[in-house]
Amino acid sequence: MILNNLLRESYHIDLMKLNFTAMLFNTKGIDSLIKLLDDPDPSIYKQIKAELISKGLGIIPYLESHQLLPQSSGTFNIRVEKLIDELRFGSIYDALQEWSVSEDKNLLSAFVILSRIQYPEDNETFLLDEINRIKQKIWLELNPRMTSFEQIKVFNRVFFEIMGFKHCEENYGKMNSIYLRDILESRTGTSLGLSILYSTIAQFLHIPVYCLLLPNLTILAYLDNLNLPFRRFIKNKYGVLFYFNPVKEGSFHDHKAIEDFLQKTETAFDRSFFEPCSNTKIVQSLIDEIILNTTNIQKIKLLRLLKESLNQSSNNSIANR
Numbered sequence: 513m514i515l516n517n518l519l520r521e522s523y524h525i526d527l528m529k530l531n532f533t534a535m536l537f538n539t540k541g542i543d544s545l546i547k548l549l550d551d552p553d554p555s556i557y558k559q560i561k562a563e564l565i566s567k568g569l570g571i572i573p574y575l576e577s578h579q580l581l582p583q584s585s586g587t588f589n590i591r592v593e594k595l596i597d598e599l600r601f602g603s604i605y606d607a608l609q610e611w612s613v614s615e616d617k618n619l620l621s622a623f624v625i626l627s628r629i630q631y632p633e634d635n636e637t638f639l640l641d642e643i644n645r646i647k648q649k650i651w652l653e654l655n656p657r658m659t660s661f662e663q664i665k666v667f668n669r670v671f672f673e674i675m676g677f678k679h680c681e682e683n684y685g686k687m688n689s690i691y692l693r694d695i696l697e698s699r700t701g702t703s704l705g706l707s708i709l710y711s712t713i714a715q716f717l718h719i720p721v722y723c724l725l726l727p728n729l730t731i732l733a734y735l736d737n738l739n740l741p742f743r744r745f746i747k748n749k750y751g752v753l754f755y756f757n758p759v760k761e762g763s764f765h766d767h768k769a770i771e772d773f774l775q776k777t778e779t780a781f782d783r784s785f786f787e788p789c790s791n792t793k794i795v796q797s798l799i800d801e802i803i804l805n806t807t808n809i810q811k812i813k814l815l816r817l818l819k820e821s822l823n824q825s826s827n828n829s830i831a832n833r
Contacts, residue, residue, distance in 0.1 A: 542564075542567070542571065542574050543574070543578075545560055545563055545564055546564070546574060546575060546578050546592075547578070548560045549561070549564075549588055549591045549592060549595070550585050550587045550588035550591065557591070561591075561595060564595060565595070565598065565599060565602070568599070569599055569600070569603055571599065572596055572599055572600070575592050575595060575596055576592075576596070578592060579592050579593070593810075594810050597808075597810055597811060597814060598814070600628070600629075600632050601629075601811075601814040601815075601817075601818065603628070604625055604626070604628055604629060604818065605817070605818060605821060607625045607628075608622065608625055608626075608795075608818060608821060608822065609821060611625065611795075612792065612821070612822050617790075617791045617792065618791075619708055619711070619712055619723075619791045619794060619795070620643070620708075620712045622791070622795045622798075623692050623708055623709075623712070623798070624636055624639055624640075624692060626691070626692075626795070626798060626799070626802070627639070627691045627692045627693055629691070629802065629811075629815075630690075630691045630693075630694075631691065631693050634693060638693075639692055639693060639696065642696045643696070643709075643712070643713060646670075646671070646675060646713060647713050647716050647717060649670055649674065649675065650666070650667055650670045650671065650713065650717065651717055653666045653669075653670055654666055654667075654717065660734055660753055660754075661754070661764070663719055664719075664721075664734060664756060664762065664764075667710075667714065667719070667762070668756075668761060668762035671710060671713075671762070672761040672762060673761075675699065676699045677695075677699050677700075677701065677706060677709075678699065678700055678761070679700070679701065679702070679703060679706060679758065679759040679760075680700045680701060680702055688700075689701045689702050689705060690702055690704075690705055690798070690801055690802055690805060691705075692705070692709070695709060696709075702730075702801060703729050703730040703731070703757075703758055703759050704723075704730040704794075704797060704798060704801055705798075706730075706758040706759075707723045707730040707731065707732055707758050708723060708794065708798070710732060710758055711723050711732060719734075720734060720735040721733070721734055721735075722735060722788030723788060723789065723794050724755065724785070724786075724787065724788050724789065725784075725785075725789050725793065725794070725797055726770070726773060726774075726779075726785055727774075727777050727779050728777075729759070729773075730758075730797075731755055731756065731757050731758070731759075731765070731770075732755065732756050732757075732758060732762075733752045733754075733755050733787070733788050734752065734753045734754050734755075734756070735751055735752060735753065735788070736751050736752065736753045750767065750783070750786045750787045751787070752767070752786070752787070752788075754766060755767070755769065755770065767786055770785060770786055792822050795822060796819050796822055799815055799818055799819040800819070802815055803815045803816065803819075
């Protein structure tokens with residue numbers, strides 16, 4: 513028995529040595545590959561890049577550590593930065609592809625995925641916990657006897673007045689008002705970002721609120737899902753009880769206000785401007801907003817690929833997510 517124990521301990525020690533040696537070899541191999549990134553031969557660079565990309569996100573810490581070396585050339589650092597972007601966007605691309613074929617195409621999930629563009633190491637638990645905290649505050653103020661208007665008035669009071677959410681100033685800090693983390697921390701967002709957050713929380717509370725895209729503006733629509741008799745006299749032909757605007761702290765509007773807006777912006781009338789749109793289209797609009805506020809050409813190219821990867825819905829109905 514003693515001999516067997518000694519043999520097991522010896523085997524365990526040898527296995528640890530083998531694993532350490534393999535890890536050391538892999539690390540040295542990775543370092544050697546990274547150092548070849550500034551090779552002037554395009555074909556060699558292409559092969560090295562493909563090999564590094566095949567190793568996935570785990571290679572990023574190694575790449576970042578090499579950027580800090582004083583002997584790194586300008587070409588090397590540019591290529592490393594591009595490679596890191598491609599690896600991160602590759603992960604986001606894969607996640608969005610999974611989202612696009614999911615059954616419900618949950619809008620919050622896509623919002624969290626796109627936040628990784630700006631915050632690749634983001635803690636998703638923090639984001640979801642903060643949203644749950646907001647949801648809980650609103651839920652405590654609601655009761656089942658409220659009408660749809662009363663529900664939204666209460667929601668608006670908690671969301672805009674108590675929690676302090678507001679629309680960002682035009683062209684002022686807009687880039688810091690697009691991503692979910694920024695909106696939750698600064699309580700400031702674009703009309704699109706605020707609408708996504710508002711509708712997501714509302715749907716968690718079983719309130720049928722959805723996003724509606726207008727030219728350079730996103731508003732919210734309360735759907736007549738229940739079609740209760742007392743609501744029928746205000747139901748419009750688009751299946752919407754009323755519209756409200758997050759830019760103006762949830763002020764209520766009817767379809768005539770949308771018509772006036774379209775006339776003012778010289779936009780041709782289309783049914784799609786009066787009905788909530790698909791979650792796919794909302795995500796594509798969010799990517800467009802990120803592109804408009806990005807100056808890095810490499811990232812713009814990758815963002816366009818992200819957008820193109822999402823199949824455009826065949827129509828503008830929320831039924832087709």
